[in-house]
Amino acid sequence: MANTSPSVRLNNGVQIPQVGFGTYQIPPEETRETVLTALEVGYRHIDTAQMYGNEREVGEAVRESGLDRDEVFVTSKLNNGAHARDAALRAFDGTLEALGFERIDLFLIHWPLPTVGDFTETWGAMEEIYRSGRSRAVGVSNFQPPHLRRLLESSDLVPAVNQVEVHPYLVQNEVRAYDAEHGIATEPWSPIAQGLVLDDPVIVAIADRLGRTPAQVVLRWHVQRGDIVIPKSVRRARMQENLDLFSFELPAADMAAVAALDQGRRTGPDPDTFDWTG
Template identity: 80%
Template sequence: MRLNNDVRIPQIGFGTYQIAPEETKEAVLTALDVGYRHIDTAQMYGNERQVGEAVRESGIDRGEIFVTTKLNNSFHAYDDALKAFDRSLEAMGLEQLDLFLIHWPLPAVGDFTETWSALGEIYRSGRCRAMGVSNFNPPHLRRLMQKSDLVPAVNQIEVHPYLVQDEVRAYDTEHGIATEPWSPIAQGLVLDDPVIKGIADRLGRTPAQVTLRWHVQRGDIVIPKSVRRSRMEENFDIFSFTLTEEDMSSISALNRNERTGPDPDTFNWTG
C-alpha cells in the first residue's frame, strides 16, 4: 500500500507484542523467512534490540524490510521524544526507521501536539520515512492537525469483527491516513464465532485467515502475531482467496463495540 507521503508499506506485517525478548529474534527471523517484510515493535515491548538483530542478520536487503516502532508513553515531552527515538535507532542498530508512532494520545497526561512536533523534526531529518499515531480517535486527530501541517501516515488502532471502528476508519480515510488494526482477531475471541467459522468452512480456510482477509479487503494494514511457523504461514496466506460482499457484510455485522484493550478516551497511563 502507498501511504500519504508515497512511502510504500506491506499490507500484512508481523507483530511482536507480548513476544518475550529472548524469543523475538528467532520469531522475526522465521517471519522473514516465511515472507513477511513488515515488522512491528514498540519501545514498550522491550524487544526492539532483538528485532534489529533479526533484520540485520536475515540476509535480506534492508530496503526490503519495513520496520515500525512506537514511542513509549513516558517520553511525550519534546526533548524526551527526540532522545527516545535516538535510543530506538541505537537499540535496533539501524540508520533509519520506516515508521514511528506515538503509542497513545494520553490527553490527560501531556500535550501530544508537542510530541507530534518532535516527530515532525525527526521526519524532516530523514531518519524516519513516515510518522504516525496509535490509538488516536477523531478528536485527537483533529487537535493534532490543527497544530501541524504534518498529517499522520498511519493510525494504528484496535480493530476486529467485534470492534469494527467505522467512525475512526472513515475519519482516517477522509484525511488520507492509513488504518492499521492491532488485535486483528480480538486475541482469538472471534475464531470460534459461528459466522466466521461458517465462512471458513465453506472456503476451506481457517477462521484466522478469513478474519485477516476481511481486514485487507477493507483496505487496512494488518499485523498478526504468532511465534509458531505454521501459524505465521497461515496468517500470511490470505491473498489467494476473496470474500464475497455478503461475507464482508456478515462479518462486519458482528460488531459489539467490544474492546480487548484500553479505550483511548479514558486511558491515561502515568507510568
C-alpha cells in the first residue's frame, strides 16, 4: 500500500512524511511486528528513541518490510545521559548499530535538561553528526523558546524539527510561533493527550457531524495547522484510521473550536524543570 501522507519540507530540503508512526511505550518484543503492520498499512515515517529501547526492532521491521531503505523515514533521539560531546557521538554510533543503518533520517536531542548541563555542547555534537552525513537532518525535542534562543545564539545550524507535546489541551502557540519564525518544523508528540481529549464533548460533536472518529478530528486539526504528527496504536484498524486524514477537512469554525479547548495541561514533564538523566 502506498503512503497516503504528504510530506513536509524541512529547512535543509529534506522531505518528511507529515503523518508518522510513534513507538513510545511499545515493548521491544512487540515492536518488530507492530512496525511491520504500520508499514503494511502505509506509514513511511517511524519515530523511535534510544530511551524507548526498541531501536533494534524498528530496524529489523524496516529491513523485513521489503521496502527500500530510502522509502522509510526513521527518527531517533539521544538519551538523556549522553549530553556531553563524546558521549553523544558514541550514543549516535550505538543508534546506527542498533538500527542496522549506515545513516538515519532525523536525530534529535530528546530533552534540553537545562538544570543538568549545557545543551549547546550537545548541539555541537549534533552538528558534527549532521556534517558527517550520517543523519540527513538533526533537531531537538521538548525545547522551549528560551532554549531555542540560546541554541541559535551559539550555532549557525538551525534545528530542522522541534518535537514537543501538543494537543487540544496544550496548543503551544508560543512554541509553534517561535518554531515557524525560525524555519523549525513543529512535530507534536502525545497528539491526542494520551486519549484524554477523545471524550471531550466539542471534539465528539465535530466527529459525529463529520462521520469521523474523535482521534481523526484531532489529528486532522494538527495536520491543518501544518504540523508533523506521530500517533501510536498497536491495533491495525486504528493505525489505518490515524493515517486516513486527507480525505476530509475541518471547517475554520471547527479548527477554532478545538484550539479553544486549550488548558495549558501537560501529560508529560515540563521541559524547564525536567532533569531525569537515566
